[in-house]
Amino acid sequence: MNQGPPKLVVGLGNPGPDYAETRHNAGFWFCDALAEMLGARFAAESRFHGLVASARESGIYLLKPMTFMNRSGLAVAVLARYFKVPPDEILVVHDELDLPPGALRLKYGGGTGGHNGLKDISAHCGTANYWRLRIGIGHPGDRQEVVNYVLKPPRLEEVRAIDDAIDRALTLWPWIARGEWAAATQRVNTRPPPAPQHESKTK
Numbered sequence: 001m002n003q004g005p006p007k008l009v010v011g012l013g014n015p016g017p018d019y020a021e022t023r024h025n026a027g028f029w030f031c032d033a034l035a036e037m038l039g040a041r042f043a044a045e046s047r048f049h050g051l052v053a054s055a056r057e058s059g060i061y062l063l064k065p066m067t068f069m070n071r072s073g074l075a076v077a078v079l080a081r082y083f084k085v086p087p088d089e090i091l092v093v094h095d096e097l098d099l100p101p102g103a104l105r106l107k108y109g110g111g112t113g114g115h116n117g118l119k120d121i122s123a124h125c126g127t128a129n130y131w132r133l134r135i136g137i138g139h140p141g142d143r144q145e146v147v148n149y150v151l152k153p154p155r156l157e158e159v160r161a162i163d164d165a166i167d168r169a170l171t172l173w174p175w176i177a178r179g180e181w182a183a184a185t186q187r188v189n190t191r192p193p194p195a196p197q198h199e200s201k202t203k
Contacts, residue, residue, distance in 0.1 A: 004088075004089060004179045005060075005089070005176070005177050005178055005179035006060060006089055006090060006091040006131065006176065006177075006179075007059065007060060007061065007083070007085045007089040007090070008060070008061050008062075008063060008076075008079065008080055008083070008085045008089065008090045008091070009031065009034065009060060009061070009062050009063070009090075009091045009093065010027070010031075010062075010063045010064075010065070010072070010075075010076055010090060010091070010092045010093065010121075011027035011028045011029075011030050011031030011032075011062070011063070011064050011093045011094075012024075012027035012028070012065070012069060012072055012092065012093065012094040012095070012117040012118075013025035013026070013027050013028035013029075013064065013069065014068050014069050014151075015064075015066040015067075015068065019151070021153040022150065022151050022152055022153055023095055023137040023149065023150045023151075023152065023153070023154050023158075024069060024095055024150040024151060025095075026093075026094065026095040026135040026137060026162060026166075027064075027092070027093040027094045027095060027117075027135070028064050029162070029166060030093045030133070030135065030166050030169060031053075031062050031063075031064055031093065033166050033167075033170060034062060034170065034173065035053045035055075035062050037170055037173070038053075038055040038057075038058060038060075038062075039055070040053035040054060040055045040062060041053055042062070042064065044066075047078070047082075048063065048075055048078055048079040048082070049065060049066060049067050049074050049075040049078060050063050050064050050065040050066045050067070050075040050079070051063070051064040051066060052079065058177055060177070061079065061083060061085075063075060063076065063079055069116050069117045070116040070117070070119075070120055071120055072116075072117040072120050072121055073117075073119075073120035073121040073122070073123055073124030073125065074120070074124060076090065076092075076121050076124060076125065077121075077124035077125055080125065087125050087127050087129050087130045088108075088129055088130060088131070090125075090130040090131065091130070091131040091132070091133060091176070092117075092118065092121060092130060092131065092132050092133070093132075093133040093135065094115060094117055094118065094132065094133075094134060094135070095115075095134075095135055095137045095150065096113070096115075096134035096135060096136050096137065097113075097114075097137060097138070097139045097146065097149075097150070098113060098136075098139065099134060099135075099136025099137075099138075100136050100138050100161075101136055101137055101138045101154065101157075101158040101161040101162055101165075102136055102158075102160075102161030102162060102164055102165045103135075103136035103165065104133065104134065104135060104136065104165050104168060104169055104188045104189065105132075105133075105134040105136075105188065105189055106131070106132070106133050106134075106176075106181070106184055106185045106188040106189060107131070107132055107134070107185070108129070108130075108131050108132075108181070109128050109129045109130070110128065110132075111128070112128070118132070131181070133169060133188070135162060135165055135166070135169075136161075136162075136165065137150070137154065137158070137162065138154075138158065168188075169188065172184050172187050172188055175187065
């Protein structure tokens, strides 16, 4: 397994204002925060089917596919092929139903957990051997409600928990950027208390 730093960070989400604040866009939120921290700006790149930012000092590309979630792999594969980035130097950041809001997990390879963005990336790249940073958004408790749940904004307390998770991930970025994956994984994989389940206003 490659222990080098990531050359491509991909945030998953859906394009457009209708989806901007929905749970499924947690990967976009992280990439926006990382770009701001690194002083990088996103620009539309039609050849890469997404918004791309280059952190020149770090030698890292950031990508937000604009192809909708279930076709995320097209953008990832085209950009990775163009810049000769192997799959094990890709970090994909995405929302995770099986973690409570605010929880983080960092892992290499494995299954997709039913996540359509990961399914498409694995299909286009021909492998599941890439890094994933999973941002917990919680589960509605009913499988029939999953689609409706991920395409709605989180409740206020969940917003706070997810924002806190993104902040924690950013503080660990130096380890990730150096390819110190074991140290980063040990620090990332902590489980905060579940967010309260009472209803409140969305952001």
